Amino acid sequence: MPVLxxxxxxxxxxxxxxxxxxxxxxxxxxxxxxxxxxxxxxxxGKTNELVGWVNETSPLFDxxxxxxxxxxxxxxxxxxxALTLQEMDVPARSWQGWQVPLRTTSAxxxxxxxxxxxxxxxxKFGEGMRVAVVAGFQGISPEGRITTLGRGGxxxxxxxxxxxxxxxxxxxxxxxxxxxxxxxxxxxxARKLDKIAFEEMLELASLGAKVLQTRSVxxxxxxxxxxxxxxxxxxxxxxxxxxxxxxxxxxxxxxxxGIAYSRDEAKMTLISVADRPGIAAAIFxxxxxxxxxxxxxIQNISEEGRTDMTFxxxxxxxxxxxxxxxxxxxxxEINYHDLVADTNVAKVSAVGIGMRSQSGVAAQMFKTLSDExxxxxxxxxxxxxxxxxxxxxxxxxxxxALHDAFELDKVA
Amino acid sequence: MPVLxxxxxxxxxxxxxxxxxxxxxxxxxxxxxxxxxxxxxxxxGKTNELVGWVNETSPLFDxxxxxxxxxxxxxxxxxxxALTLQEMDVPARSWQGWQVPLRTTSAxxxxxxxxxxxxxxxxKFGEGMRVAVVAGFQGISPEGRITTLGRGGxxxxxxxxxxxxxxxxxxxxxxxxxxxxxxxxxxxxARKLDKIAFEEMLELASLGAKVLQTRSVxxxxxxxxxxxxxxxxxxxxxxxxxxxxxxxxxxxxxxxxGIAYSRDEAKMTLISVADRPGIAAAIFxxxxxxxxxxxxxIQNISEEGRTDMTFxxxxxxxxxxxxxxxxxxxxxEINYHDLVADTNVAKVSAVGIGMRSQSGVAAQMFKTLSDExxxxxxxxxxxxxxxxxxxxxxxxxxxxALHDAFELDKVA
Numbered sequence: 001m002p003v004l005x006x007x008x009x010x011x012x013x014x015x016x017x018x019x020x021x022x023x024x025x026x027x028x029x030x031x032x033x034x035x036x037x038x039x040x041x042x043x044x045g046k047t048n049e050l051v052g053w054v055n056e057t058s059p060l061f062d063x064x065x066x067x068x069x070x071x072x073x074x075x076x077x078x079x080x081x082a083l084t085l086q087e088m089d090v091p092a093r094s095w096q097g098w099q100v101p102l103r104t105t106s107a108x109x110x111x112x113x114x115x116x117x118x119x120x121x122x123x124k125f126g127e128g129m130r131v132a133v134v135a136g137f138q139g140i141s142p143e144g145r146i147t148t149l150g151r152g153g154x155x156x157x158x159x160x161x162x163x164x165x166x167x168x169x170x171x172x173x174x175x176x177x178x179x180x181x182x183x184x185x186x187x188x189x190a191r192k193l194d195k196i197a198f199e200e201m202l203e204l205a206s207l208g209a210k211v212l213q214t215r216s217v218x219x220x221x222x223x224x225x226x227x228x229x230x231x232x233x234x235x236x237x238x239x240x241x242x243x244x245x246x247x248x249x250x251x252x253x254x255x256x257x258g259i260a261y262s263r264d265e266a267k268m269t270l271i272s273v274a275d276r277p278g279i280a281a282a283i284f285x286x287x288x289x290x291x292x293x294x295x296x297x298i299q300n301i302s303e304e305g306r307t308d309m310t311f312x313x314x315x316x317x318x319x320x321x322x323x324x325x326x327x328x329x330x331x332x333e334i335n336y337h338d339l340v341a342d343t344n345v346a347k348v349s350a351v352g353i354g355m356r357s358q359s360g361v362a363a364q365m366f367k368t369l370s371d372e373x374x375x376x377x378x379x380x381x382x383x384x385x386x387x388x389x390x391x392x393x394x395x396x397x398x399x400x401a402l403h404d405a406f407e408l409d410k411v412a
Numbered sequence: 413m414p415v416l417x418x419x420x421x422x423x424x425x426x427x428x429x430x431x432x433x434x435x436x437x438x439x440x441x442x443x444x445x446x447x448x449x450x451x452x453x454x455x456x457g458k459t460n461e462l463v464g465w466v467n468e469t470s471p472l473f474d475x476x477x478x479x480x481x482x483x484x485x486x487x488x489x490x491x492x493x494a495l496t497l498q499e500m501d502v503p504a505r506s507w508q509g510w511q512v513p514l515r516t517t518s519a520x521x522x523x524x525x526x527x528x529x530x531x532x533x534x535x536k537f538g539e540g541m542r543v544a545v546v547a548g549f550q551g552i553s554p555e556g557r558i559t560t561l562g563r564g565g566x567x568x569x570x571x572x573x574x575x576x577x578x579x580x581x582x583x584x585x586x587x588x589x590x591x592x593x594x595x596x597x598x599x600x601x602a603r604k605l606d607k608i609a610f611e612e613m614l615e616l617a618s619l620g621a622k623v624l625q626t627r628s629v630x631x632x633x634x635x636x637x638x639x640x641x642x643x644x645x646x647x648x649x650x651x652x653x654x655x656x657x658x659x660x661x662x663x664x665x666x667x668x669x670g671i672a673y674s675r676d677e678a679k680m681t682l683i684s685v686a687d688r689p690g691i692a693a694a695i696f697x698x699x700x701x702x703x704x705x706x707x708x709x710i711q712n713i714s715e716e717g718r719t720d721m722t723f724x725x726x727x728x729x730x731x732x733x734x735x736x737x738x739x740x741x742x743x744x745e746i747n748y749h750d751l752v753a754d755t756n757v758a759k760v761s762a763v764g765i766g767m768r769s770q771s772g773v774a775a776q777m778f779k780t781l782s783d784e785x786x787x788x789x790x791x792x793x794x795x796x797x798x799x800x801x802x803x804x805x806x807x808x809x810x811x812x813a814l815h816d817a818f819e820l821d822k823v824a
């Protein structure tokens with residue numbers, strides 16, 4: 001029988017009523033003839049409670065014990081979901097990570113999935129079991145200890161199972177009903193997308209759209225897993241939500257698929273850096289070691305052996321970045337006149353695979369912002385994305401204007 | 413290094429502060445040179461919460477899923493205890509049942525321990541680990557699924573580990589400070605015993621003294637594990653609490669060690685049963701199948717082919733017993749004139765290994781009760797125990813009078 005993977009996040013299994021509602025959705029797919037693998041998160045709030053206890057017990061905790069404690073939330077949901085399905089006469093059983101076994105690296109709290117053997121679960125499907133309920137977010141290390149995949153790891157678990165079992169689709173049930181052209185709280189004309197390409201979803205996820213974890217989208221793209229984002233709280237139907245898939249499956253699309261934004265950015269400029277081969281490494285090496293997530297980088301044209309280097313990072317990392325650069329200067333690794341931080345900027349991006357074949361998107365974007373009187377501070381482009389840094393006070397205006405300009409409220 | 417097993421019950425690990433206090437006690441034993449195996453229960457209340465969810469989800473639950481859900485409470489405590497010990501610079505790690513692996517039968521929710529391999533944990537002791545924190549109450553079945561040992565199973569886990577690792581002692585930390593000659597709430601002169609024999613403890617445990625699970629005492633007796641009951645909430649010392657040990661280690665003891673009682677008993681009499689070979693089986697077979705815990709049984713002298721059969725059982729099982737006997741009569745398996753239930757009785761017992769060599773204990777007991785005007789309804793004796801059923805209203809009086817008569821407030 002064809003296999004379907006269904007993943008339910010913490011709010012979708014927050015209490016016994018919601019678990020029952022989720023189980024009913026699983027029952028509908030079983031009735032259609034699917035063997036279903038259900039991936040569950042911990043009941044909303046439970047993981048935070050466990051993490052709180054660990055942090056209070058041991059601020060510099062042993063990550064192996066952290067994983068052993070924190071993974072228990074998913075085990076509870078998995079058992080309760082299996083029991084709920086059994087009550088509905090759907091043959092089901094639960095699996096903890098080590099029982100599958102879902103093998104991971106030993107990088108506790110941030111482990112990567114290495115292997116998902118299918119024989120145990122397939123044998124049970126062969127015996128008439130219709131639903132395997134698997135505790136998400138967890139696995140077992142080569143040393144036989146419990147690992148976790150990091151926050152949001154249940155999405156990644158779901159996609160990895162879909163790949164391993166060659167599932168027809170991987171449905172991610174969550175508290176939003178799909179992926180939108182932009183944030184509906186900012187642009188009332190925002191439209192839910194029926195389909196979006198993996199590459200676009202990746203850009204949107206890394207830009208802060210919290211619908212899916214970046215890692216899970218990467219994994220889905222690599223193994224070509226059809227990923228559907230759908231709401232747990234709306235009517236069930238086959239074409240609900242948003243399908244994340246390869247671009248070949250998207251017949252027509254707008255040139256730009258979505259406008260993303262990131263509110264809390266900072267723009268930092270090292271003024272008059274002594275330019276020499278390797279200077280970029282000398283600057284960004286220490287920043288990386290200090291855990292600063294550098295996003296956009298712009299180097300102005302060098303004059304007389306000196307250059308200005310501008311980069312952006314999350315606003316809460318500015319102090320850390322300043323400290324790392326001062327220390328590098330003290331060690332004599334870099335030399336600059338001044339370091340200027342602008343903490344009142346936001347990033348707005350236009351994303352779309354259509355950009356690859358269509359020119360003029362950047363020009364249209366710059367003209368739109370100019371018409372609204374929005375000054376662009378930094379520009380960065382990739383094959384399917386154009387991002388600009390602007391003053392934060394213009395962010396909502398820019399998102400709305402670009403959404404209108406690219407006619408995202410209309411289907412292509 | 414010698415091994416010590418320390419078990420902490422739910423109230424002793426009810427929150428992070430109590431876990432810290434328990435960890436300090438472990439640290440004291442490590443400092444003395446012991447390698448310590450710590451067995452932990454779930455934080456007080458957690459198991460009840462999980463059991464409640466399972467019951468609400470599925471009243472006739474799959475015991476395998478019940479075990480998977482309910483065992484998670486102990487896993488949390490084990491990880492937190494290991495982290496707390498690490499914070500105190502005591503090398504420690506946690507073990508879940510399947511990691512040991514603690515092998516059990518497949519009787520989910522009431523599994524029996526089959527094997528505890530020592531190689532994994534001993535290898536870690538060899539590498540410098542000083543404390544193995546083990547999640548109590550749980551194991552793994554031959555099918556690779558999580559099992560639980562039933563309520564109070566953590567005591568049994570602790571004794572089984574002490575036996576497997578040839579531990580010097582098994583300390584059970586709980587919220588009482590030891591075993592008493594009788595319930596101090598009933599007899600103010602009740603005295604804490606320094607030592608008590610396994611056999612006596614078994615009788616007291618099965619009579620409702622809730623200090624230790626009957627199974628754990630049986631196991632300790634079979635493997636001659638020195639078992640100490642000690643309070644988590646009092647000063648730590650080597651001779652605190654009560655040592656449960658073989659009678660050879662008890663130099664002197666009173667003839668009677670303790671007076672036990674059971675408040676909610678019922679006395680049931682089948683009047684004028686047609687007597688024939690096999691009649692006892694015909695009566696008590698159906699009762700056993702109906703889940704009635706028959707305790708004392710008395711058959712009056714038979715006259716003219718008919719006899720009266722009296723037995724006792726917990727008062728809440730009377731309805732079930734009546735139904736089972738009526739059905740047996742309807743099936744023609746037994747024949748009686750009447751069934752009379754007296755639900756206003758209590759059981760009072762005197763327990764002591766000294767009875768084996770001393771005659772006159774029963775006579776003294778009956779005389780004491782007679783002097784107080786207490787009428788005895790049923791008598792049952794074993795090698796080290798005399799039990800009587802009396803009207804419930806005399807229970808406290810009987811316990812106090814017997815405690816005085818056998819001078820249990822004085823050390824032998």
